[in-house]
Amino acid sequence: MSEHDLDPEFGQSTPIADGSSRSLCFAHVSARTSSGRTILSDISGRVPRGNMLAVLGPSGSGKTSLLDILANRSTISVDGRIWLEGTTPRDDKQIRNRVRYVQQEDALIGALTVRETLLFAARLGRTSVSSPTDGGKRGLFQHVDGVISRLGLSEQANTKIGTPIQRGLSGGQKRRVSVGEKLVANIGGSDDNSCVVLVLDEITSGLDAVAAYEVVRRVKEFAEATGMIVVASIHQPSTATFTLFDSVLLMSQGKQVYFGPVKQVTDYFAKQGLIIPSNYNPAEFLLEITNTDFIATQEWSSHLQLTKEFIGDRDQIDELCTAWNASEESTLLEAVLCNTASEEQLDRNLRSDMSRLGGLSGITITSRNTMILVQRAVIKGYRDILAYGVRVIMYLGLAVLMGTVWLRLSANETTIQSFFNAIFFGSAFMSFMTVAYIPAFLEDFATYKKESHENLYGPAAFLLANVIVGLPFLFLITILFAVVEYWMTGFRSSATAFFRFVMWLFLDLVAAESLVVLVSVIVPIFVAALAITAFANGLWMAVGGFLVQPNVLNKFWYYTFYWIDYQRYVFEGMIFNEVEQRSYSCPWTSEGGCSGCMYAATEVEHGVCKISGKTVLDARGYGNNQTGLWVGLVIAIALAMRLLAYAWLRFKARRVQGN
């Protein structure tokens, strides 16, 4: 009996022109955690092109673990074999491009429209692999619009995804966009000889029955039309949704209870004495019998008219697994599992994959993708108020607040402290308020994690694009703040002094944003990143030499954080810019002349005393003006934080690839 003869038994055959059946096969897959706990045990299945497999099982049964392994994302120890058209995905990173993973949470950029989201995904994907989007700009648009239409999103093509403060797509529509992102790169072209697998983790979670059905139906249509293989874990599907799948893998406690066509589920379990009532949702039934947390009652058994007593405890689940292993269906599956590819075949496939990548050096990919990421970030930058808009408003508010509180200060001895305070407060508070960037950055970071998993780009392109887009926005914010606050407060009236003020504030914001980036990539959890960044800013303020003078600061802080405190250099640079060339008037008295002034003063003309800025700085222990050095140090600190963020992301990427 040929493999092709066997296929109809599984109701899933898709004949391919060259006569070979193209499938995803996984045979006897087992997985253990580092502590030795077995979480998957002997799981097998086969999904031909154009078919959809539902992975079903109660919570904790190992669905996500299996999907991670199939998508080559698992970090645990795995045994068994996985074949995709004769190649083993786990053997080669390049073949990773053939498997797409849609994770449980949508990681989309809220400010982009549906069409823009898919266009960017298609363009990013295009630099990694050849694709049907190679027909120029028009071909790209047509290709993307085709996917949009197949996913039933034509009416929403120009609708924004939506942000926390601007409603956009519904949950089901977002899920479809997440799927669409995976479909636009290289699927469905007649010249595309690769077999692409779409792995969907809990694709319908959080959706109502109708939305869930709609999402699965659209994916099924796409799979049938393009020959794509779909493997989807699914929670509590309705009967209508469940029957859209071709086959089902039922798991419990990491073991296999059943694999086979959905339409044969009823017959199989009837043979085990578990008759699914005709008015019962079969998927619900399967979940109920495999759920070890649920001990069935007598009423439940009689309600379902079970021919044997079934309480669903661990022993009975083990019996079901044993029954599966001994079943005719299991033997049949074993017979149709793909054969191991010969090394020669594997080599050929790998070489062909490499040649498809040919012509695109690593540098080209990085620079091309960096430019695409820059374009995407620019759109987000001006559309999403959370990216920079919120900070523009906050900083303008701060400028007006400071300008009115420190309103047009005149330069005399009683205002010296106020000028110092204004400079300290302004620079420290501006730096502090950069925490408002964390939500927008975390959204970008979630997108990066998703896209970098598929080798679309790496940490260098991500961080480079972030800097390229961030710098002009930060400069704009600085100028807006300075124009309002500088002149209202009455700082030194000189163009040079004003532009130096702008430069220092700009460097301050660049360093502060670098800190946000560093903290957020290491701890990508909003509340935690916020707390750590806020704490760090408090630390910089405390040890910067203004609140506690450097010569009084205790040795620990002085020899450690004081020297890497970018706020300190910004503050000192701004102080010198404002004070060094100033003179402050103080009262002259007929008895003592200028001797009653706060600092040593000179009588510049009869009855007029002036304190030079240099005198103030010396008296306060500020030493020499080292603006050039300080500028260099702030840039070096900002750069170091970006490089540390890069090193961290490289380290994380290597750990994933190493598995």
Ligand SMILES: Nc1ncnc2c1ncn2[C@@H]1O[C@H](COP(=O)(O)OP(=O)(O)OP(=O)(O)O)[C@@H](O)[C@H]1O
């Ligand atoms: N890396 C890991 N380290 C330790 N335990 C793990 C790891 N991955 C999974 N597990 C454990 O394996 C079991 C199966 O987890 P998995 O997430 O695959 O289940 P699931 O069926 O997807 O559950 P749910 O439907 O609730 O998402 C769980 O008990 C989980 O704690």
